Amino acid sequence: KAGVTQTPRYLIKTRGQQVTLSCSPISGHRSVSWYQQTPGQGLQFLFEYFSETQRNKGNFPGRFSGRQFSNSRSEMNVSTLELGDSALYLCASSWTGTGVIRGEQYFGPGTRLTVT
Amino acid sequence: QKEVEQDPGPLSVPEGAIVSLNCTYSNSAFQYFMWYRQYSRKGPELLMYTYSSGNKEDGRFTAQVDKSSKYISLFIRDSQPSDSATYLCAMSSSGGYQKVTFGTGTKLQVIP
Numbered sequence: 122k123a124g125v126t127q128t129p130r131y132l133i134k135t136r137g138q139q140v141t142l143s144c145s146p147i148s149g150h151r152s153v154s155w156y157q158q159t160p161g162q163g164l165q166f167l168f169e170y171f172s173e174t175q176r177n178k179g180n181f182p183g184r185f186s187g188r189q190f191s192n193s194r195s196e197m198n199v200s201t202l203e204l205g206d207s208a209l210y211l212c213a214s215s216w217t218g219t220g221v222i223r224g225e226q227y228f229g230p231g232t233r234l235t236v237t
Numbered sequence: 238q239k240e241v242e243q244d245p246g247p248l249s250v251p252e253g254a255i256v257s258l259n260c261t262y263s264n265s266a267f268q269y270f271m272w273y274r275q276y277s278r279k280g281p282e283l284l285m286y287t288y289s290s291g292n293k294e295d296g297r298f299t300a301q302v303d304k305s306s307k308y309i310s311l312f313i314r315d316s317q318p319s320d321s322a323t324y325l326c327a328m329s330s331s332g333g334y335q336k337v338t339f340g341t342g343t344k345l346q347v348i349p
Contacts, residue, residue, distance in 0.1 A: 225283075
């Protein structure tokens with residue numbers, strides 16, 4: 122069974138631009154969560170989508186948004202990029218999301234975003 | 238102050254050593270405690286999870302939770318070079334969908 126895939130793997134953008142990252146979950150998984158990983162803050166939860174609806178949201182500004190399609194694929198968008206947005210963005214999928222508290226989520230390899 | 242604190246390391250040990258990795262937390266509502274391993278250029282993968290207090294063993298790995306002290310540990314026995322990775326603790330409260338709060342991770346290097 123194929124794992125979680127994320128595209129692109131690496132991205133360089135300039136301050137003020139916007140970016141869209143894509144995540145394809147494991148087949149059959151309906152919940153997709155997004156995280157930002159930085160050395161100082163670690164993994165921070167951005168948001169979770171289930172059946173095309175945002176079900177949970179972390180403490181990030183409105184510049185960070187996402188969506189989920191009917192095939193469970195998800196995208197996240199960051200508008201007006203800032204230098205501090207440079208990070209590894211990880212996507213994780215799970216069946217329904219309720220098993221996440223027991224670690225039942227599977228991470229993709231991430232998209233490394235560098236903002237210059 | 239962060240809800241979950243974890244020493245970032247790096248921690249360097251000789252092959253065969255016993256490794257102790259630790260996290261402290263402040264949120265008494267946390268009931269589920271997880272340890273993830275993350276290799277370079279990969280996403281985190283679950284090693285094990287524990288519910289509430291107590292110990293759990295899986296091969297060379299043992300997880301301990303002390304809720305009274307708000308302190309969790311992961312022990313790795315007979316450490317191997319293949320154990321070199323970043324180890325992340327993670328926690329969550331119970332009830333429906335609950336977001337997971339991660340530590341910043343401890344980088345471990347096992348020297349052959």
